[in-house]
Amino acid sequence: MTETELILNKSSMLEEVKSGLFQQQKSLPSKFFYDERGSKLFNDITELDEYYPTRTERKILEDNIEEIAKYLGKKVLLIEPGSGSSSKTKILLSNMQNICCYIPMDISGDYLNKVAEQLRTEYPNIQILPLSADYTKPFDLPKSSPDARKVVFYPGSTIGNFKMEKVQQFLKVIHDIIGKDGAFLIGVDLKKDIEVLKAAYNDSKSITAEFNKNILNHLNEELGLSFNPNLFDHKAIWNEEKGRIEMHLFVKEDHSVTVDDKVIDFIKGESIHTENSHKYSLNEFADMVSNWFDVKKVWTDEKDFFSLQYLEPK
Ligand SMILES: C[S@@+](CC[C@H](N)C(=O)[O-])C[C@H]1O[C@@H](n2cnc3c(N)ncnc32)[C@H](O)[C@@H]1O
Numbered sequence: 001m002t003e004t005e006l007i008l009n010k011s012s013m014l015e016e017v018k019s020g021l022f023q024q025q026k027s028l029p030s031k032f033f034y035d036e037r038g039s040k041l042f043n044d045i046t047e048l049d050e051y052y053p054t055r056t057e058r059k060i061l062e063d064n065i066e067e068i069a070k071y072l073g074k075k076v077l078l079i080e081p082g083s084g085s086s087s088k089t090k091i092l093l094s095n096m097q098n099i100c101c102y103i104p105m106d107i108s109g110d111y112l113n114k115v116a117e118q119l120r121t122e123y124p125n126i127q128i129l130p131l132s133a134d135y136t137k138p139f140d141l142p143k144s145s146p147d148a149r150k151v152v153f154y155p156g157s158t159i160g161n162f163k164m165e166k167v168q169q170f171l172k173v174i175h176d177i178i179g180k181d182g183a184f185l186i187g188v189d190l191k192k193d194i195e196v197l198k199a200a201y202n203d204s205k206s207i208t209a210e211f212n213k214n215i216l217n218h219l220n221e222e223l224g225l226s227f228n229p230n231l232f233d234h235k236a237i238w239n240e241e242k243g244r245i246e247m248h249l250f251v252k253e254d255h256s257v258t259v260d261d262k263v264i265d266f267i268k269g270e271s272i273h274t275e276n277s278h279k280y281s282l283n284e285f286a287d288m289v290s291n292w293f294d295v296k297k298v299w300t301d302e303k304d305f306f307s308l309q310y311l312e313p314k
Contacts, residue, residue, distance in 0.1 A: 014223055014260055021264050021272070028215055030161050030247075030275040031134065034084075034108040035218045041211040043085050048207060050199040054088075056306040057155055057187045061091045064299045064308070069096040071297060071310045072183060077148035079103045079177065081135040081158075086115050088155045088187075093123050101127040101144045107134050136170070141177065150182040157189035157306070160244070160278035168291065175292040175313050184293060184311040191279045192305055194238050201236030201245050201277070209234035212247050215274055227257055231266070243284075247275040282307065 013032070020027040034042070046054035061068070076099045080089055083104030093099060102119070106112040109132035116130035133139040152174050162170055174184055201208055212234040216227035232249040239246050248271035256265045280288070285307075286295045293311035300307045 010222060017219060017223065018259055018262070021259060022262075025273055026266075026270065027273040028219075030215075031107050031136070032218055033211060033215050033274070034106070034111075035214070035221065036108060036111050038211065038214045038218060039084060039106075039108045039111040041207060041214055043087075044207045045203070045211060046087075048203045048205065050203045052196065052200060052305055053157060053187075053189055056301045056303075057157075057308065058088055058091065060299050060301055060306065060308045061088060061155075065091065065095045067297075068092070068185070068299075068308075068310070069098060072096070072098060072151050072185070073149045074098055075100055075145070075148045076151050077101045077103070077145050078151050078153055079105065079141065080153045080155075081105045081174075082107075082154070082156070083112065083115070084108075084156075086119060089153060090122075092153065093119070093126060099126055100148050101129065103129045103131055103141060103144075105131040105133055105135060105139075107132070135173070136166070150178040151185060152178055152182070153185045155185075155187035155308075157187050157277065159186060160189055160280070161276055162278075163276065164278075164288075167288065171289055171292045178313060180313055182313060184313070186309050186311065188285050188307045188309055189277065189279050190300070190304055190307055191243065191281050192303075196305075197238060197245055197279065198236065201247060202234075206234070208236065208247075212249060212274055216249070223259075225257060225259060228255070231255055232272070235271075242276075242278070243280070244276045244278040246273060247277075248273050285309070 016029055045051050078099050083106050086104050104112060104116060112130050112132055116128050119128045127144055129142040129144055131142060213229040213232060216229045219225050220227055231252050233252055235250055236245050236247045250271045251266040251268055254268050256263050282298060293313055295309055296312050297310040298307050
């Protein structure tokens with residue numbers, strides 16, 4: 001990234017932070033969880049006993065890999081927005097001969113580059129083209145294999161982090177990237193017992209709490225702010241009306257933080273809303289994507305906790 005891009009990045013980050021913290025219900029965009037420490041903490045979360053999504057989605061991928069490969073086609077250019085550790089993608093890269101190129105895309109650039117280096121060693125026959133970008137903003141894909149089918153892989157039910165208003169914009173972006181012959185392979189978390197959900201986001205080792213509070217450390221570091229994460233408590237709650245788990249940081253005692261010369265008061269008992277994880281029924285999900293995609297195939301686990309879905313553009 002050039003120095004000018006870096007300055008632009010920081011000023012757009014500052015604007016997004018201010019716009020969230022000046023609302024009545026304070027909020028921060030969940031993409032700011034992910035500096036290098038945040039990415040590592042997220043990896044630790046995926047290994048927790050209570051956190052069912054990762055292991056369930058992995059098993060669905062492993063159990064159905066041959067059929068998935070057939071759906072994806074003969075020559076595939078795989079694009080993954082929010083690739084993180086690419087650990088689930090390795091199941092595809094290791095077992096499918098039809099992938100010629102992989103574009104991992106992540107906002108956490110240092111972590112992305114480390115992962116890409118490892119992937120190049122592990123998969124010398126696959127072209128690895130990391131793209132450090134925010135996929136909620138316009139971006140260009142690196143040029144490669146024009147004759148390959150573009151397939152976007154979006155596991156982890158990260159789609160559930162979007163608010164309903166924003167999800168349609170994102171779906172349009174994916175629709176436009178893959179073109180009329182492409183495909184979208186997406187992990188979607190399903191509605192289930194609320195106690196299972198609450199436990200998954202309020203784990204007994206408090207790793208999710210560390211992850212949630214890390215957003216404040218990240219802002220301190222990037223924007224020179226002075227949040228004290230110890231003045232906040234992590235809590236994940238189920239919002240029945242909106243069908244989502246919400247992560248919040250609850251203020252433990254009155255204090256204030258200065259952001260860009262403006263003093264923001266934090267009052268004991270109020271919260272900063274940091275993340276949504278929407279859960280869907282299969283019908284709700286098919287309806288949500290129906291402006292842009294047809295759901296052609298759904299794989300689930302034996303408890304119907306999670307689904308992997310193969311979509312084609314309309
Ligand atoms: C929940 S993790 C999922 C990682 C991986 N895809 C998986 O399923 O295990 C979300 C990843 O998306 C990245 N991310 C979040 N918001 C992003 C954005 N707006 N643009 C690019 N990457 C983003 C984060 O840095 C993180 O690595």
